[in-house]
Amino acid sequence: MNMIVCVKQVPDPEAPPASFKIDPATNKVVPPPGVPPVISPFDEQAVEAALRIKDAKGGKISILSLGIGLLRDVVKKPLSMGADELILLEDPAFIEGDSWSTAYALAMAIKKIGQFDIIFCGRQASDTDAGQVGSAIAEILGIPQVTVARKVEVLDGKARVEKVTADGYEVVEVNLPALITVSNELGEPRYATIKGIMSAKRKEPIVWKPADIGVEPGKIGATGRRSKMLKLFQPVREGKVEIITGENEEDAAANLARKLVEVKLL
Amino acid sequence: MADNKGIMIIAEALNSSLASISKELLGAARKLAADLGDEVSALVIGSGIAGVAAEAITFGADKVFIVDDPLLKDYRTDAWVATAEKVAKQVNPRIILAGQTTIGRDLASRLAFRLNTAVTMDCIDLTVDATSKQLMLTKPVYGGNARAIFTSDLYPQMATVRAKAMSPIAPDSARKGEVVTVAAGLDAAAIRTNVLQKVIAEVEGIKLEDASVVVSGGRGIGGPEGFKQLEELAKILKGAMGASRPPCDSGWVPETIQVGLTGKIVSPDVYIAVAISGSSQHIAGCGGSKNIIAINRDPEANIFKEARFGVVGDWKKIVPAFTAKVKELLGR
Numbered sequence A: 001m002n003m004i005v006c007v008k009q010v011p012d013p014e015a016p017p018a019s020f021k022i023d024p025a026t027n028k029v030v031p032p033p034g035v036p037p038v039i040s041p042f043d044e045q046a047v048e049a050a051l052r053i054k055d056a057k058g059g060k061i062s063i064l065s066l067g068i069g070l071l072r073d074v075v076k077k078p079l080s081m082g083a084d085e086l087i088l089l090e091d092p093a094f095i096e097g098d099s100w101s102t103a104y105a106l107a108m109a110i111k112k113i114g115q116f117d118i119i120f121c122g123r124q125a126s127d128t129d130a131g132q133v134g135s136a137i138a139e140i141l142g143i144p145q146v147t148v149a150r151k152v153e154v155l156d157g158k159a160r161v162e163k164v165t166a167d168g169y170e171v172v173e174v175n176l177p178a179l180i181t182v183s184n185e186l187g188e189p190r191y192a193t194i195k196g197i198m199s200a201k202r203k204e205p206i207v208w209k210p211a212d213i214g215v216e217p218g219k220i221g222a223t224g225r226r227s228k229m230l231k232l233f234q235p236v237r238e239g240k241v242e243i244i245t246g247e248n249e250e251d252a253a254a255n256l257a258r259k260l261v262e263v264k265l266l
Numbered sequence B: 001m002a003d004n005k006g007i008m009i010i011a012e013a014l015n016s017s018l019a020s021i022s023k024e025l026l027g028a029a030r031k032l033a034a035d036l037g038d039e040v041s042a043l044v045i046g047s048g049i050a051g052v053a054a055e056a057i058t059f060g061a062d063k064v065f066i067v068d069d070p071l072l073k074d075y076r077t078d079a080w081v082a083t084a085e086k087v088a089k090q091v092n093p094r095i096i097l098a099g100q101t102t103i104g105r106d107l108a109s110r111l112a113f114r115l116n117t118a119v120t121m122d123c124i125d126l127t128v129d130a131t132s133k134q135l136m137l138t139k140p141v142y143g144g145n146a147r148a149i150f151t152s153d154l155y156p157q158m159a160t161v162r163a164k165a166m167s168p169i170a171p172d173s174a175r176k177g178e179v180v181t182v183a184a185g186l187d188a189a190a191i192r193t194n195v196l197q198k199v200i201a202e203v204e205g206i207k208l209e210d211a212s213v214v215v216s217g218g219r220g221i222g223g224p225e226g227f228k229q230l231e232e233l234a235k236i237l238k239g240a241m242g243a244s245r246p247p248c249d250s251g252w253v254p255e256t257i258q259v260g261l262t263g264k265i266v267s268p269d270v271y272i273a274v275a276i277s278g279s280s281q282h283i284a285g286c287g288g289s290k291n292i293i294a295i296n297r298d299p300e301a302n303i304f305k306e307a308r309f310g311v312v313g314d315w316k317k318i319v320p321a322f323t324a325k326v327k328e329l330l331g332r
């Protein structure tokens, strides 16, 4: 099995909400000091999905990431978990795209990689919360897709995917090659091993520039956008909490019940 | 673009009736139609779903396109995208709206790229710009910490809409509309996925999304036993139980009761958050609740910024005492 996993470096989505700031002049997020970026969590689960298939069937896993200022410690994490190679599309021309121009560059890089049975993405990146890049890559490459997977196995040359639904899941069989997006229901991604960390240290990422993957310059990054972002802002919270107290916790609890009945919430 | 006319919603059927998200989409579409002087249509895809047409008209559609074919029985990306593409090219709508649901998010993202346009996912607000007449689409980003407004020059203009973000119109069974049947004309060999099995997690009692009271527990509950107490409280309040993501990930409760950005969206009258810190991703699923009640031992927890009432302390002491008092006061 040849597998490709698309991973994105993002601001840590679990940083405390109070540390989240936007610069209104640039419509950009101000990274909180001292909180390093991470790989978008669902993308780590996508790496885990690929590793489980590699464990069962063998194969090669290529990691693909587009961005600038990619911290090697961050983007090498999949290598330390057991992936085989890391390819970076690292160039200012690639960035500030929308899902379409990002997917176009990723798809062109995937064509250059050539051989693949499964492409994995996260169900959505934790910054855009869009969940579109996977579908766009599949559309550009003309391959089938299954989104929001909780389990992926390969059986008889097809992938068998448990796809999360609102009230459970369904088992979907898909012809290969295919693109599959992965959700947290898959389970915790594995930790890096010491051996993995050592071998990841020695592996240098392969860096591709626009010319290396034969993209049309007008179709990548900010120039290739189909949608424009007019504004990025933080919603204002107007609520003010009333803390119910009492002589002790039990008493406070009883006072809360009284209060909720009094204001007719219960 | 001059040729693009009308607002089309992609409807979903649930047990042979129109899904609530589709009623919300029709409500949103009627508003946009009033601003644009346009018509509203609904596209219904599936097998044995023709009965939904009348309901779509009742909830605001002027026209319903029905594509009813055995090959469309299960949602399969290849078949549904090809079908929606065919109808979209025939009808040439100015706007296409779908729900941010299992089907909508998969279908709309791929359909947009097929139609050479753009889509904005998981929108909570849609307005029409007075001069350009383009859609201005507001969607939460960064896990709900921020919002972004998007536009595009491309047509059709597309969006998926978050559950409960829009209001349906009052149903009117006297409304008239036209029903148009479109042949799917699908090639079975071009459908590259097959649904082998559907597994439904049975939840007894009131559905989480419909409950007017929700009692939710978080990581601080510490294990499955604590959720039994929350379930009892939910029952007494004639509500449903929910959870933040960690209890679902840990297998303490079924995955299907996760509330949040990637779980269920709820907007009950009362949302009782027990031992939940109030991450932006969790608030994304419950922020629309009319009243949030927080029980947490950390007075600095973010959930208190979202709550109307709160108690600071150990849930193990608070929940039993609260439950007992509620039983007494309500005589249940």
Ligand SMILES: Cc1cc2nc3c(=O)[nH]c(=O)nc-3n(C[C@H](O)[C@H](O)[C@H](O)COP(=O)(O)OP(=O)(O)OC[C@H]3O[C@@H](n4cnc5c(N)ncnc54)[C@H](O)[C@@H]3O)c2cc1C
Pocket: A013, A014, A041, A042, A125, A126, B143, B217, B218, B219, B220, B221, B243, B244, B245, B246, B247, B258, B259, B260, B261, B262, B263, B274, B275, B276, B277, B278, B279, B280, B281, B282, B285, B295, B296, B297, B298, B301, B313, B314, B315, B316
């Ligand atoms: C892309 C993405 C999507 C996500 N989607 C979702 C989603 O849909 N839904 C979701 O919920 N999360 C989601 N998350 C996870 C989210 O970021 C948080 O990690 C999660 O919501 C935290 O859950 P929690 O509040 O239960 O746990 P914690 O943040 O660990 O909070 C536990 C709380 O319990 C309190 N506590 C502990 N013990 C007690 C006690 N004895 N008595 C009283 N209080 C106590 C603590 O003070 C603390 O406030 C997502 C994350 C990412 C990155």
Ligand SMILES: Nc1ncnc2c1ncn2[C@@H]1O[C@H](COP(=O)(O)O)[C@@H](O)[C@H]1O
Pocket: A006, A007, A008, A009, A040, A042, A043, A046, A064, A065, A066, A067, A099, A102, A106, A120, A121, A122, A123, A124, A125, A126, A128, A129, A130, A131, A132, A133, A134
């Ligand atoms: N810059 C990027 N580099 C690599 N993969 C990406 C990038 N942007 C998005 N992806 C992949 O596409 C998925 C969905 O992204 P999005 O459509 O932005 O929510 C992510 O979870 C990643 O797997």
